[in-house]
Amino acid sequence: MTNESQTVCTAAAEPVKSCVDCAVKACRKGEADKYPAFCLTKNMDPALLQSAIEAYSEEENHKVMESASAAEAKFRSKMTRVEETIEFAKRMGAKKIGIGTCMGLLDEAKIFTKILRKHGFEVYGICCKTGSVDKLQIGLEVKDPKKVPKICNPILQAKVLNEAGTDLNIAIGLCVGHDSLFYKYSDALVTTLVAKDRVTGHNPCAPLYTLNSFYSGLMEDKEKK
């Protein structure tokens, strides 16, 4: 295993290979004879592996793994993500659900809230513009000082849900990066229902399926430009 700084600082010339370069996916069945030379399973630090295994015995972690794997075994490819999220919340024993939503997906959050309430959950949601804080207030640049936009406020979203005492938080369409802060400051576990992608109708994988045509410019060798 390479350490973190090696991984991050490797020069562009020859990237350090990892699972994202794997063609065999042999760890799925534990086929040790097929592991590539750079395989992370093959070269794993046993102590690191053991520390992860032990962490699953912590009560909350164990419950998450039990809930997720039971749902996967029973409903794999049979449920939409909306249904899976409800199932997960039930299995986790959550009573009060927090929703951190983008303002742009508030309508979708409302529909989801109705469904959750039908299933007996208490729901408390907060949209990203809550607090109505100007960009200037947190030192962000603005194009026009006469029209100062409001920030998305993921830290406030998390803090409000913390005060509300939610058992499980669900992120709906938070911006890339804002979602990171929401996860960071949330006391309750967070699961994501919607990964926002305004271009693809919130389907971030769509352009990855059409890699050659969609990203042809991005994939060009920079050296040749």
Ligand code: SF4
């Ligand atoms: S752990 Fe090894 S076999 Fe599994 S995806 Fe990574 S490189 Fe491939």
